[in-house]
Amino acid sequence: MTFDTFKTEIFAQAKTKGFTDCELFHSGSTSFSVRVLNGEISEYKNTSLEGVGFRGTFNGKMGYAYTEKMAPELINPLLDNAAANAGIIEEEEVEKLYKGDESYPTVNSYNEALNNIDAAQKIEWALEMEKYAKSLDPRVKMADYCTVANSEGAMSIANSHGLDLAQKQNMAMAYIIARVEENGVTKSGYEYWNGRDFADFCYKTLAEKAVKKALSYLGASSMESGDLPVVFDNSSTKDLFGVFSGVFMAENGQKGFSMLNKDRLGEVVAAPHIVLRDDGVCDKSLGSMAFDAEGVATQQKAVIENGVLKTLLYNLKSAAKDGVKSTGNASKAGFGGAIGTSVNNLYLQPSETSFQDLIKPVEKGVLITEMAGLHSGANAVSGDFSFSADGFLIENGAITRPIEQITVAGNFYELLKNIETVGSDLRFHSMGTGGMGMPSVLVNGLRISGM
Amino acid sequence: MLDKQLVYDVLTAALSTGGDLAEIFMENSVRDTIQMTNGQIEKANWGVDYGLGLRIITGTNAVYAYTNDTSRDSLLKLAKDASQAVKASLKGEINIKGVLVLDKSDRLKFADTAVIPPEKVVKKDIVERLRAASQASYNFDPLVTQTSNSYSGISRDIFVANSNGLWAEDKRVYTRVMVQAVASQGNEKQTGYEAPGAKGGFELLDSIDIEKIGKDAAEVAVTMLKADYAPSGKMPVIVDNAFGGVIFHEACAHSLEATGVAKGASVFCGKMGEKIAADCVTAIDDGTLSGEWGSLNIDDEGGKTRRNVLIENGVLKSYLVDYLNGLKMGMASTGSGRRENYRFAPTSRMTNTYILNGTDSTESIISGTPYGLYAKKMGGGSVDPASGEFNFAVLEGYLIRDGKIAEPVRGATLIGKGHEVLLNIDKVADNFRAAQGMCGSISGSVPTNVGQPMIRVKELTVGGRK
Numbered sequence: 001m002t003f004d005t006f007k008t009e010i011f012a013q014a015k016t017k018g019f020t021d022c023e024l025f026h027s028g029s030t031s032f033s034v035r036v037l038n039g040e041i042s043e044y045k046n047t048s049l050e051g052v053g054f055r056g057t058f059n060g061k062m063g064y065a066y067t068e069k070m071a072p073e074l075i076n077p078l079l080d081n082a083a084a085n086a087g088i089i090e091e092e093e094v095e096k097l098y099k100g101d102e103s104y105p106t107v108n109s110y111n112e113a114l115n116n117i118d119a120a121q122k123i124e125w126a127l128e129m130e131k132y133a134k135s136l137d138p139r140v141k142m143a144d145y146c147t148v149a150n151s152e153g154a155m156s157i158a159n160s161h162g163l164d165l166a167q168k169q170n171m172a173m174a175y176i177i178a179r180v181e182e183n184g185v186t187k188s189g190y191e192y193w194n195g196r197d198f199a200d201f202c203y204k205t206l207a208e209k210a211v212k213k214a215l216s217y218l219g220a221s222s223m224e225s226g227d228l229p230v231v232f233d234n235s236s237t238k239d240l241f242g243v244f245s246g247v248f249m250a251e252n253g254q255k256g257f258s259m260l261n262k263d264r265l266g267e268v269v270a271a272p273h274i275v276l277r278d279d280g281v282c283d284k285s286l287g288s289m290a291f292d293a294e295g296v297a298t299q300q301k302a303v304i305e306n307g308v309l310k311t312l313l314y315n316l317k318s319a320a321k322d323g324v325k326s327t328g329n330a331s332k333a334g335f336g337g338a339i340g341t342s343v344n345n346l347y348l349q350p351s352e353t354s355f356q357d358l359i360k361p362v363e364k365g366v367l368i369t370e371m372a373g374l375h376s377g378a379n380a381v382s383g384d385f386s387f388s389a390d391g392f393l394i395e396n397g398a399i400t401r402p403i404e405q406i407t408v409a410g411n412f413y414e415l416l417k418n419i420e421t422v423g424s425d426l427r428f429h430s431m432g433t434g435g436m437g438m439p440s441v442l443v444n445g446l447r448i449s450g451m
Numbered sequence: 452m453l454d455k456q457l458v459y460d461v462l463t464a465a466l467s468t469g470g471d472l473a474e475i476f477m478e479n480s481v482r483d484t485i486q487m488t489n490g491q492i493e494k495a496n497w498g499v500d501y502g503l504g505l506r507i508i509t510g511t512n513a514v515y516a517y518t519n520d521t522s523r524d525s526l527l528k529l530a531k532d533a534s535q536a537v538k539a540s541l542k543g544e545i546n547i548k549g550v551l552v553l554d555k556s557d558r559l560k561f562a563d564t565a566v567i568p569p570e571k572v573v574k575k576d577i578v579e580r581l582r583a584a585s586q587a588s589y590n591f592d593p594l595v596t597q598t599s600n601s602y603s604g605i606s607r608d609i610f611v612a613n614s615n616g617l618w619a620e621d622k623r624v625y626t627r628v629m630v631q632a633v634a635s636q637g638n639e640k641q642t643g644y645e646a647p648g649a650k651g652g653f654e655l656l657d658s659i660d661i662e663k664i665g666k667d668a669a670e671v672a673v674t675m676l677k678a679d680y681a682p683s684g685k686m687p688v689i690v691d692n693a694f695g696g697v698i699f700h701e702a703c704a705h706s707l708e709a710t711g712v713a714k715g716a717s718v719f720c721g722k723m724g725e726k727i728a729a730d731c732v733t734a735i736d737d738g739t740l741s742g743e744w745g746s747l748n749i750d751d752e753g754g755k756t757r758r759n760v761l762i763e764n765g766v767l768k769s770y771l772v773d774y775l776n777g778l779k780m781g782m783a784s785t786g787s788g789r790r791e792n793y794r795f796a797p798t799s800r801m802t803n804t805y806i807l808n809g810t811d812s813t814e815s816i817i818s819g820t821p822y823g824l825y826a827k828k829m830g831g832g833s834v835d836p837a838s839g840e841f842n843f844a845v846l847e848g849y850l851i852r853d854g855k856i857a858e859p860v861r862g863a864t865l866i867g868k869g870h871e872v873l874l875n876i877d878k879v880a881d882n883f884r885a886a887q888g889m890c891g892s893i894s895g896s897v898p899t900n901v902g903q904p905m906i907r908v909k910e911l912t913v914g915g916r917k
Binding site for chain 1: 479485486488489491492493495496497498499500501502510512513514515516517519520529532533539574575578596597599633635638639640641643680681683684685710714715716718751796805824830831832833835837838840841842843844846861862863864866868904912913914915916917
């Protein structure tokens with residue numbers, strides 16, 4: 001059954017069953033990846049995935065159901081379960097379908113040329129990348145998860161109010177974990193590339209970066225515990241903001257799951273030089289989008305400007321509750337998800353300060369380049385965190401030795417105020433639709449725990 | 452789930468250019484989720500996950516492809532495309548293997564033992580249980596300001612067939628509730644959390660006291676609200692039972708998975724028969740336990756699950772092995788091939804992984820510890836099997852002073868290296884309990900049980916803020 005027939009059928013049936021309005025969210029993706037190990041293809045993967053999410057108003061409440069199987073026999077159970085789900089909703093704020101905006105930003109997130117690279121070429125790159133990484137240093141024991149991949153996704157939203165939107169994007173990526181060994185100790189360096197044009201991809205550069213990183217960790221040991229200035233490199237800063245991005249969602253504040261809410265708009269929540277933006281269309285990110293999961297046009301906006309909280313991130317329901325307009329931040333975890341809130345492209349505005357200049361004033365501190373336990377070591381409600389970390393000791397403005405087996409602990413809300421300097425090395429991590437980009441930052445007031 | 456002739460044709464097409472084994476994994480899963488926030492139902496969803504994954508193994512390499520479209524044309528195209536990939540990856544001569552006849556008499560078929568499967572559950576009953584948990588949290592203490600409670604019920608029909616003649620069908624029903632309470636005072640907020648689950652139906656809710664669970668979550672939140680930050684540095688750490696078992700899960704068992712071991716990316720490579728843990732440690736992975744969250748009739752490659760002794764009195768006895776990695780290691784599968792769904796190729800994973808009871812009493816362990824951290828409830832964690840470096844979070848912790856449990860402390864993460872920590876376990880008590888979790892790896896997120904009695908680690912790095 002094609003999606004279009006499925007849609008026509010389900011809209012007609014929904015009306016008969018008593019839904020006053022309804023919507024189908026459709027998304028599909030295809031992907032290719034090749035992973036090599038020891039000169040052979042260890043995994044070759046070709047995938048295609050498609051599904052639809054239905055939501056509709058039944059007795060004034062929103063009911064949900066989804067399916068990956070588009071068959072006529074699914075229409076009744078889909079609608080009946082959506083109606084039953086609507087029947088138990090108790091929340092007073094009602095979720096509503098959107099009629100659409102007058103105009104939407106133009107987004108170019110699809111590159112036809114990406115499809116011109118055939119599998120054989122990608123296999124060759126992966127094999128060459130592994131071979132090259134192993135040739136760089138005798139201590140390289142393995143190039144693990146050596147992968148070249150690309151993917152393509154399309155999504156559309158159509159509802160009974162006439163909303164009919166579609167967008168698609170594609171992306172290519174490659175990654176490698178260099179594992180090096182010295183004196184019986186193994187250290188790993190992970191590097192990835194993502195882009196929209198394989199012309200920007202150089203397997204040599206990626207392999208070199210990964211090997212260099214892994215080698216730089218050799219000889220690491222722990223350090224004494226203490227309160228020290230900490231530099232998070234751009235990747236760790238992204239991890240940190242990734243864990244706590246929920247604090248900026250209005251729905252969390254409304255329900256008491258974030259310390260930030262509409263009463264705090266206009267308040268100083270970060271150091272005076274901090275600008276945190278969330279843009280729907282963002283040249284630096286691969287994840288630009290014209291509309292969000294409810295069909296609301298995305299915006300360009302500062303969440304924090306000069307340290308002051310300017311806006312929270314809203315979907316239609318949380319916006320209605322605070323008496324404002326949606327900021328175009330509705331999200332859905334694929335066709336199977338319910339409407340929530342997410343960032344579009346969240347980034348800290350970079351400064352002119354180079355990485356070298358960022359660490360220069362640090363007499364004794366720590367550079368953190370890897371963090372682990374992100375999902376478990378954070379209390380998303382209180383902002384408290386304690387993460388396992390690896391990195392380097394900074395002494396008199398220079399990196400002196402690698403460090404392992406430490407934790408870094410603090411509180412995210414306090415950290416925002418304690419960012420001493422923001423670097424210039426903004427790097428976006430893209431997530432298909434949306435993304436997050438951070439430069440390195442120097443922060444005070446954190447606890448390092450080691451020996 | 453699929454017509455026998457179609458299965459045969461797909462497997463044949465998959466091997467048309469060579470390859471040693473072709474395998475089909477198909478599923479049809481129906482999922483119900485209900486989310487209550489602050490005592491009100493906020494979200495409810497129902498859905499069908501449906502698709503087919505095809506794997507072709509050649510030597511020790513694999514081609515994997517999946518789709519939701521299971522029409523004959525689509526599947527034959529999938530198989531043909533995959534076979535072209537096999538051809539591209541073959542270096543030597545092409546060896547075309549036949550597909551064994553899928554005879555009815557060989558078919559394995561398992562039913563689930565769920566008494567009340569998700570499709571028979573009345574939604575209002577779920578709402579009542581969630582409300583009872585939320586209410587119990589609020590009633591425990593006025594400092595409880597928010598609650599978040601959810602239910603998920605999943606009914607999975609899976610089907611595995613391969614060119615060696617395997618034909619297996621399994622039904623798996625899962626039920627889980629999550630109960631979270633937040634306590635607040637001024638600018639401080641702390642949370643408590645419980646999430647019991649079972650491989651079974653809604654009868655789980657009759658076997659547990661949901662109000663007590665709501666109260667317990669609230670108690671942790673309130674206790675932690677009044678707690679000071681944990682200290683930092685190395686000290687003895689006592690980890691209690693149930694979810695405390697996450698220490699073995701992260702510090703050891705992940706590194707015993709063939710995923711890392713087969714390619715030499717684990718600290719436990721080549722250690723079979725060697726002493727890797729203290730004498731008091733015996734650990735198992737047992738997928739056969741009835742109704743347990745991590746149990747399975749068959750793994751996701753169609754192999755029977757087993758009770759695998761991983762460590763006996765400190766000596767490494769077994770890795771966790773799936774079919775493909777087993778080929779690389781020259782070992783048979785231990786019934787450990789698992790995947791989240793048809794979108795993932797299977798790899799070696801845990802089921803119910805436990806440290807077994809020892810001989811120490813909990814009282815003697817605590818009274819024998821002059822100073823240290825008592826981790827009563829643990830959260831999740833992670834590990835890098837190549838280096839053995841692991842971490843996990845303490846949800847409810849106390850300091851131990853002069854052999855007594857003293858003031859509560861919060862916000863601690865424990866870190867260490869698995870191969871070092873296992874040798875540093877010096878006490879194992881006799882109060883075994885299991886708890887449920889979701890475990891992530893390259894084949895996705897799968898339900899696993901962790902479990903242990905109270906143990907003591909002589910020295911572990913505690914990452915607090917003081």
